[in-house]
Amino acid sequence: MTDVAAAIAGAHREEWARVVATLARRIADLDIAEEMAAEAFATAVERWPVDGVPPNPGAWLTTTAYRKAVDRLRREVRREEKHREALVLRDTDAPEPLGAIEDDRLRLVFTCCHPALAMETRIALTLRMVGGLTVAEIARAFLVQESAMGQRITRAKAKIKAARIPYRVPDREDLPARVTGVLAVLYLIFNEGYLASDPGRTAVRADLTGEAIRLTRLVRELLPADGEVTGLLALMLLTEARRPARVTAGGELVALHEQDRSTWDRELIAEGHALVRARLATGEAPGRYQVLAAIGAVHTDACDIQATDWSQVLALYDLLVRLDPSPIVRLNRAVALAELDGPHVALAAVDGLPLEGYHLFHATRADLLRRLGRDDEARAAYDRAIALAANSAERVYLTQRRDGLR
Structure with missing residues (x-):
């Protein structure tokens, strides 16, 4: 046995009982005293071979154990204080509602469609910041040069900063003033998915069309009486129903008159037709999306291109020209x-x-x-x-x- 090992062993024999008794008197807790004495001996095993055996091993063990016990008690006191602080800081009530809109992405769309911005500007900015579309994709949607669209988005950000337009989640009463911009954003996202303008992507992006439909459904839950919301949802469903026949297995586009209509999604068509009929039944003057949905209903109601009621389609377009x-x-x-x-x-x-x-x-x-x-x-x-x-x-x-x- 080395001198260090002998010293530790000797100290253990001579000092264990005295260390425990001394600590127990000071802290009035025998369990803690024994635990701290054990930690002191463990420290001795680690330190003494490196630092050497102290002149008075027993006193060293007693002092080390006592310091560990004091640190332990201080931590216990602070733990109680921190616990009380946590109880004060903790919100024990139910979390505050996030406003009328629970969906994170839809909430951002409504927030970005701020009425202080021009309609085209708020749509472009929202498509970039929330919709995830590139500046080039947005520019193609608006039929403008990419550089012009980039400048438009930059100016919109600058106006928000200069005018200190607040980033505030809209309340329910704010939604009607913003819904027109929101619908335009969702429609353009859907269109980008139905025929991607990026040459590096596949012709059809089901991720975008699916997300646009999902968000439009949520808008309809928020504003069930808004005819244009219902019209846009119907339009999307009737257009999405034709997607299986729109692209060949090799990725080539198929024109409407050449599509295999047996592959169209009949469930989506039925839902879209029901929405169109429900809006017609209200007797209210239709808006742009409702007319477009009605045109889609005529196309999806025909068994082939020859059976399409083109006179009705033209009449609907005549109505649409007056609106847009x-x-x-x-x-x-x-x-x-x-x-x-x-x-x-x-x-x-x-x-x-x-x-x-x-x-x-x-x-x-x-x-x-x-x-x-x-x-x-x-x-x-x-x-x-x-x-x-x-x-x-x-x-x-x-x-x-x-x-x-x-």
Whole structure:
């Protein structure tokens, strides 16, 4: 046995009882005294081989054990104080409600759609900050240059900072003033999912369409009497129902008139039709989303493209033009017009629309020119559409249409 080991063993024999008795007298707790004495001997085993045996091993053990006991008691006292502090700080009541909107993402959408910002600005900012869309994707949705959209979003952030617009979760009474912007955001997210504008992504993004539908359902629960909320939900459902037939197994787009309608989701169609009928039954004047949903209901009610009630579709587009006389609405109206009055009438309605930077404008013109037998002009229009189209699957489809010309 080494000298250090002998010293520890000797100290243990000579001092254990005295250390325990001394500590017990000082702290009036025999269990703690024994525990601290044991810790003191454990410390001796660790320290003495390194530091050497102290001149008075017994006194060293007593002092070390006493200090450990004092530290132990101080911790116990502080533990009680901290416990009392925790009870004061702890919210024993039920957590305060987060406002009228429980869903985290939807709450952010409503919060970002602040009425102090212009409608297009709040939509663009919300799509970027909450929707997760890139500046390029947002720019394509608004048919503007990416640089212009980036500047718009930057200015919106600067205005929020300069005007000190508060980041405040809206109360229930605030929702009607913000819902128009919220619906526009959700619709654009859905559209980006239904046909992705990013060339690096697949043609259809079910994650975006599914999330847009989920959030719109939640908005309808918050505002069940709002006809436009119901209309947008119906529109999304009827559009989503066609998704299984929209893209081939190889990732190529399939036009509406070529789709296998037996693959359409009948449950979504039934739900969408029920929502459209419920809004019609109210007798209230429909808004933009309700009219678009009604158009979708006509398309999904037909067993094939020939059975489509194009006169009803055109009448609905005429109503929509009065609500939203935008060039894109007029372009879509021309598609129905071509089915009723012929491609020459539709082409006259399309030509002159200020949509030179929109690929579907040129794709629509190309199809009308093809039907009129004006293949050279159709080819040039297809080339322009292909150059402007962002999605690779859409470019493939347009290329096939162009290459099918005589």
